[in-house]
Amino acid sequence: MGARKRNKANQVKEAKKSVSFAKLNDCPTSPRKMRLIADLVRGMEVNKALSVLKFSPKEASARVEKLLLSAIANWQQKNEGARLEDSDLYVKEISVDSGRQLKRLRPAPQGRGYRIRKRSNHVTLVVDSRNLSQTNEKSE
Numbered sequence: 001m002g003a004r005k006r007n008k009a010n011q012v013k014e015a016k017k018s019v020s021f022a023k024l025n026d027c028p029t030s031p032r033k034m035r036l037i038a039d040l041v042r043g044m045e046v047n048k049a050l051s052v053l054k055f056s057p058k059e060a061s062a063r064v065e066k067l068l069l070s071a072i073a074n075w076q077q078k079n080e081g082a083r084l085e086d087s088d089l090y091v092k093e094i095s096v097d098s099g100r101q102l103k104r105l106r107p108a109p110q111g112r113g114y115r116i117r118k119r120s121n122h123v124t125l126v127v128d129s130r131n132l133s134q135t136n137e138k139s140e
Helices: 002-015 033-041 046-052 061-079 128-138
Strands: 022-029 089-098 102-107 114-118 119-129
Touching: 022 061, 033 046, 033 061, 033 089, 033 119, 046 061, 046 089, 061 119, 061 128, 119 128
Parallel strands: none
Antiparallel strands: 022 119, 089 119, 102 114
């Protein structure tokens, strides 16, 4: 690995240490369906986002709810002294990327075969505290 690449990798690693996030890889839902749920909760306060996800009829919302709970637990692990109620936690970023596709064939008329693509996705969710992030910006 070259020096520039190593330095950039170290910068990215240091930036990830200060961020609380959770990842869901190879979720067997199409990215389009998952993005509908991600757009619902982006920028929302954590408690409100959890209630929206809990009562959403979509199947993908249960997976995102579990991912959000994981990100909250990661935030609590990182900030041991801070209380969850006082921190004003919100969904800072949520991104849905396409994962691998399973390609299958379905029988079709006259000896043909139609291709079926079973899509999957990767979801990354970042939570942050409005109170802590504002105090860090003022101190810098």
